[in-house]
Amino acid sequence: xxxxxxxxxxxxxxxxxxxxxxxxxxxxxxxxxxxxxxxxxxxxxxxxxxxxxxxxxxxxxxxxxxxxxxxxxxxxxxxxxxxxxxxxxxxxxxxxxxxxxxxxxxxxxxxxxxxxxxxxxxxxxxxxxxxxxxxxxxxxxxxxxxxxxxxxxxxxxxxxxxxxxxxxxxxxxxxxxxxxxxxxxxxxxxxxxxxxxxxxxxxxxxxxxxxxxxxxxxxxxxxxxxxxxxxxxxxxxxxxxxxxxxxxxxxxx
Numbered sequence: 151x152x153x154x155x156x157x158x159x160x161x162x163x164x165x166x167x168x169x170x171x172x173x174x175x176x177x178x179x180x181x182x183x184x185x186x187x188x189x190x191x192x193x194x195x196x197x198x199x200x201x202x203x204x205x206x207x208x209x210x211x212x213x214x215x216x217x218x219x220x221x222x223x224x225x226x227x228x229x230x231x232x233x234x235x236x237x238x239x240x241x242x243x244x245x246x247x248x249x250x251x252x253x254x255x256x257x258x259x260x261x262x263x264x265x266x267x268x269x270x271x272x273x274x275x276x277x278x279x280x281x282x283x284x285x286x287x288x289x290x291x292x293x294x295x296x297x298x299x300x301x302x303x304x305x306x307x308x309x310x311x312x313x314x315x316x317x318x319x320x321x322x323x324x325x326x327x328x329x330x331x332x333x334x335x336x337x338x339x340x341x342x343x344x345x346x347x348x349x350x351x352x353x354x355x356x357x358x359x360x361x362x363x364x365x366x367x368x369x370x371x372x373x374x375x376x377x378x379x380x381x382x383x384x385x386x387x388x389x390x391x392x393x394x395x396x397x398x399x400x401x402x403x
Contacts, residue, residue, distance in 0.1 A: 172217045172284055175262045178205065178276035179249050181227030195225045195276035196234065197385060200399035207398055209242070215284040217269050217272070218243060221256040225249035247361055256359035259343075272395060273296045273359075275339040279398070281380040282340045290376060291342035297371040298348075298364065301338040303382045310387070311336040316375045322368040325360075333363055335377055337364075339384070347371065 175305040178195045192198075195205040209220070224231050224246055232246055247262035259273060270291060272284060282301040291299040300322065302314055313334035326334075337360070353362065365371065381401060385391040 158177075167287075168366045171219065171268070172215070172219050172272060172288060173219035173221065173266065173268055174212060174272035174274055175223055175247075175259060175266075176205075176208065176222045176274050176276045177223050177255060177258055178231055179223050179228070179252070179258055180277065191227075193224075193231055193276075194386070195390060196227075199385070199391075204279075204394070204398075205231070205234070205276060206238065207402060208274070209239065209261040211279060211281070212274075212284070212403065217284065220244040221262050221271075222276075223247045223249065223262040225252060225258075225322065251372040254358045256353060256357035256363055257355055259359055260353055260355075260357075263345050263348070266307065267295055269346050270342055270344050273341040273343050275384075277386050278339040278382075278384045280338040280340050280378070280382045281401075282338060282378050283380075284340075286374060286375045287340070288342050290374075291344075293295060294374060295372065295373050296342070297367075298373045299342040300364070300373065301367045302335040302375045302377045303338040304333070304377055304379050305331075305336050306333045307331075308334075308336070314375055316377075320374045322364075322373040322375050322378065325365045325368070333373065335342055338378065 178193060180194050196203045199207065220242060222231060222235065222244060225248065228248055235242060235244060241356040247265060249258055249261065253261060258380065263271065270288065272288065280303060281299060287299060287301060298343065300314065309328065309330040312328045313331055314337050315323045315326065317323050381395050383397060385394050
């Protein structure tokens with residue numbers, strides 16, 4: 151598959167709308183089952199990397215990118231996340247959206263957007279760091295009046311992720327299942343989401359954002375994907391968690 155990066159986020163039109171502020175939901179309620187061999191007593195986002203929680207790298211990146219309001223979607227061992235935020239970031243403007251039971255990624259977002267103050271919000275995974283230019287991503291999202299805009303990471307020789315296919319206009323065409331790919335665009339886990347549009351869909355309480363929103367509605371809703379060939383790390387499996395120990399401190403040095 152040949153990667154087409156011509157419709158890059160850097161090339162925005164003059165009528166781009168500048169977001170006045172950025173707010174985000176960080177999905178931090180996962181059980182981290184695949185990381186239990188490495189981290190047995192912490193939520194996945196709190197796994198130590200280079201002597202500090204992974205979540206600290208993510209927050210520091212987001213603050214540097216201009217995010218001013220954080221909504222943490224928490225569940226499993228949420229007290230450790232809340233305590234860390236209050237101690238490490240006492241002046242951070244944030245809310246905590248607590249899942250009493252696992253709701254899936256979609257259910258977690260549906261619950262958390264009650265704290266949203268804007269019509270469009272960023273969504274990020276708490277165990278993934280993707281150096282996506284967030285203001286430019288949101289500008290693109292506004293400019294095209296999208297329901298959802300996905301950040302896409304070009305990868306080669308992988309079987310851990312499915313592939314997202316876009317057309318020459320950057321519209322989402324399909325989501326392909328996990329298997330070996332020699333090259334492709336994967337879902338980078340950073341989204342710009344139209345809250346108003348999302349709320350109109352009659353979702354159940356528990357559902358998958360990826361399966362029951364993105365895959366189900368991409369043909370009937372305006373969803374676009376932006377290829378971004380920047381640094382990406384997902385600590386969801388032990389091998390990549392160990393890789394993060396070496397790479398992340400260098401990225402933030």
